[in-house]
Amino acid sequence: MFRSKRFRDNWILILIISSIPGLIFGGVIYWLGGERLENELLQMHNKQIQLRASNIDEQFSYLETSVMHWSFDPNFSYSLANISLSRDFEIARNITQTIANMKGANPLAIEAELFLEGAAPVRFHPQYEALTDAVQIEGYRKLLAYDKQVFWSQHTSESGSPNDNSLSFMIKIPESNENHYGVIAVRMDTPKVAKLLQTLAPYDGGNTFLLEENGDQLLSSSGKVPASQLDEAIKREVLASKTKSGSFLFNWNQSTYTVSFGTMSRIGTDWTYVSASPISAITKPVVFISQLVLTLSIGMLLLAFVLSWLASRRIYSPIAQLVSLLTGKTAxxxxxxxxxxxxxxxxxxxxxxxxxxxxxxxxxxxxxxHLKEGFLLQLVQGYLYSYSEQALLERMRNFGWSVDHRQYAVLYIQLTGFENLEGRFSSGDEGLVTFVAANITKELASSRFEQAEVMNFHDLSVGLLIIVPEETEQQEAIRTFSQELTQGIHHMLNMYVSVTIGSLTSSVVHVPSRFEEAMQASGRRRFESRNQIIDLESLDEYDKENNEIHYPFALEREIIQAIRTGQMEETKQLIRAFSEELLERGAKVIDIQQGMLQLLGSILHAIRLTGMDPNRIFKSANLYEQLMQLGEPQKMIAWFHDKVVYPFMQELESRSDVQVKRTVETAMIYLQNNYMKEISLDSCADYAGTNTVALSKAFKQVSGKNFIDYLTELRIEKAKELLRDTDMKINDIAEKTGYQPSYFNRIFKKQESITPSQYRELNRN
Structure with missing residues (x-):
């Protein structure tokens, strides 16, 4: 309809007529109202700052007047200089009460004190006490020597030093005499004063501070000491203005602040207050109103767009309805x-x-x-979990499946022995082999079941969904089909096949969980060169056939030693022997994977002990995840050599001296052949042709352990093997590993946290 000239002309005319008034109105309101309101808010903010500063000034003035009033109290007369306060308890008690009343009468004061000079300086704080600390006495005497009688200073009662950060109001006594013998100090409650200053900057992100006449900062509403970089920058701008009051805008770190400052006249000095607030917080109502006006304008424009379009459709509807019925906009x-x-x-x-x-x-x-296969892949992999049973059944009906009164079985098929096909297929042809296996599976399943769909995972694994009538028993038929399938694929491809049969379910929403169970159960297949069928209905009997897997600890130690000493080819042979020993007793895939994962963890731990970072050597690769993706022993051995051993050897050669490694290798071989004898670092160094210091340092550098720890670990590991695999007496084992029986028990328990006899009993149980 829009492409019709008649419709387009009508629509554009109506749109222009309805949009112009709204655009003009919105622009005028946004330009005039927003700018004026923003200026009014800034002026109002500056007036509020002045009023609040006046209130703070009055509170400080009240404190000064109150303290000066108390300073004329008769208790602070000339006679106080000649009275022995240590004997005249009545006068001391009156002074203490006066000091306490002075503090209580001022809400901004946190404490009040009186210092009296004399032969024996004393202080009321508020109780009477004789001063003996020379630093405190010197601090108070500096206050008495100050050239003003009434003044503000930074002083605390703990040190008496005028250089502390606590703000105090000082009055020398007697006030009407130049021969002052004491000083009254009223210290401000810094947190209260900071909260009072916060009223000058009530917005988040703002700050207020007071400056002395010399430009030093007295107090800040943030309580931060020293002053922040923002405060220092604003202070320099205020001092550079050379005026006592005013306001200006200040840009800092891509933010704009409105700064107001003025003067407070204090006794003996003038203070300058500075308040900085982010302009965005002040003008927030203006921004909101501006955004509201802009939003309303856009809304009016959209409304005009819609109304004009509806009006045009109404005008042009007879022909447009016929054109829309037959074509559409794209056509x-x-x-x-x-x-x-x-x-x-x-x-x-x-x-x-x-x-x-x-x-x-x-x-x-x-x-x-292809659509059906894509749907099945999404279903079994759990991507359709949010669909209900009825929704899934409806989609399956649309694809042509019969799903009423049906039950579902899933099979997970894995191919092994791809390396045996060398000559027929090359590396990278796994997808082609899987395609052939999927076609064989489809052909055999179609001949036995009315509805069977194959899922090709392109990684030497195939999935199969079988839909069978609900009232029939199909478990035996599925098992018979699985046997035919394994034989057929093995005959055609010369590869071994393992089929995992999932449990039957009558609900399609349970198909993903059944398939996941089948995939997990496939990890229990044995690493044997034969076809295997795993039925989840009889999985317990299948597990009982498995023998306990023996982990080759001795080979693990030899592998780690070969890696540490840079013997690449020997390491590869040892890893192959390690894999073969795991496979000796009919191990399952999950057992082999766990054993190889444990070996990988031990190798990475040994690498860390040498002072190297595995993350840097292997470029932060997830080695555990890569190893878990491998299902063939030969692939695992090749992976260890290419992805773990070779990168470490390269790093080791670039960092370690070859002669040092050979020396340590010679020493390790000597220890392995003579651990049952009395061995010392000197004898080992003589055998290796070096000195004890060099051997000790080289041993630590290459193996990550010192000499005695390596020898102890070697002897304990040999002892553990004898305890596990023989019936020798513990004393004989001690002598066999180079220990006295009494010392052997202690060192074994220290290393393993249990005694040798407990270790033997635990492993045999």
Whole structure:
């Protein structure tokens, strides 16, 4: 409809007429109202700052007046200098009460004290005490020597030093005499004053601080000491203005602050207050109103767009309805120059839709098998978990499956022995082999079951979904089919096949969980060169046939030693022997994987002990995940050599001296052949042709352990083997491993946390 000239002209005319008033109104309101309101808010903010600063000034003035009033108390007369306060308890008690009342009368004060000079300086804090600390006395005397009688200073009662950060109000006594013998100090409650200063900057991100006449910062609403970089920058700007009050905008780190400052006249000095607030917090209402106006304007424009479109449709509806019925917008856009002739549009679109319908029908028939396979892959992999039972059944009906009163069985098929096909297939042809196996599976399943669908995973594994009638018993038929399938694929491809049969289910939503169980159970197949069938219904009997797997600890130690000493070829042979020993007793896939994972962990631990970072050597690769993806022993051995041993050997050769490694290798061989004898570092160094210091350092560098720890670990491991695999007496084992029986028990328990007899009993149980 839009491509019709008549419809387009009507729509554009109505849209322009309805949009112009709204755009003009929104622009004027946004320009005039927003800017004026923003200026009004900034002026109001500055006035509030002045009023609040006046309130703070009054509170400080009240404190000064109150303290000066108390300083004229008769208790602080001239006679106080000649009275012995240590004997005249009544006067001391009155002074203490006066000091306490002075502190309580001022809400900003946290404490008040009185210092009296004399032969024996004393202080009321508020109780009477004689001062003996020279530092404190010197601090108070500096206050008495100050050239003003009433002044503000930074002082605390703990040190008496005027250089502390606590702000205090000082009055020398007697006030009417130049011969002052004491000073009254009222210390401010810094947190309260900070909260009071926060009223000058009530917005988040703002700050307020007070400056002395010399420009030093007295207090800050943030309580931070020293001042922040923002405070220092604003202070420099205020001092550079050379005026006592004013306001300005200040840019800092891509933010704009409105800064107001003024002067507070204090006794003996003038303070400057500075308040900085982010302008975004002040003008937030303006921003909101501006955004609201802009949003309303856009809304009005969209409303005009919709209303004009509806009005145009109404005007042009008779022909447009007929054109829309036959074509659609994309079809009209494709007509080119003829889009102004509505009747030609109808004629051409009718012919086009006829041809399109025929083409789509043919494509649908060709793509239906791929669509069904894609649906099944999504189903078994759990991507359709949010669909209900009825929704899944409806989709399956649409694909042509009969799902009423049916039950479902899933099979997971794995191919092994790809390395045996060398000459027929090369590396990278796994997908081709899997395609052949999937076709064989499809052919055999179609001959036995009414509905069976194959899923090709392209990684030497195939999935099979079988849909069978609900009232029939199908378990034996599925098992018979599995036997035929393994024999057929083995005959055609000369590969071994393991089929895992999942449990039957009558609900399609349970198919993903059944398939996941089958995949996990496939890990229990044995690493044997034969066809295998794992039925989840009889999995317990299958597990009972398995023998206990023996982990070759001795080979693990030899592998780690060969890696540490840089023997690449020997390491590869030892890993092959390690794998073969795991396979000796009919081990399952999961057992082999766990054994190889444990070996990988031990190798990585040994690498860390040498001072190297495995993450850097292996470029942060997830080695455990890579190893878990391998299902063939030969692939595991090759992977260990290419991905673990070779990169470490390269790093080792670049970092370690070859002669040092050979020396340590010679020493290790000597220890392995003579661990049952009395061995010392000196004898081992003589055998290796070096000195004890060099051997000890080289041993630590290459193996990650010192000499005695390596020898102890070697002897204990040999003892553990004898305890596990023989019936020798413990004393004989001690002598066999180079220990005295009494010392052997102690060192074994220290290393293993249990005694030798407990270790033997635990392993045999």
């Amino acid at each position: 009209i856009a494709a007509l080119g120059k003829e889009h102004n002739d509505d009747f030609k549009i109808i004629e051409k679109e009718w012919l086009h839709l006829t041809r399109e319908s025929t083409t789509l029908q043919n494509k649908l028939e060709q793509q239906l098998p």
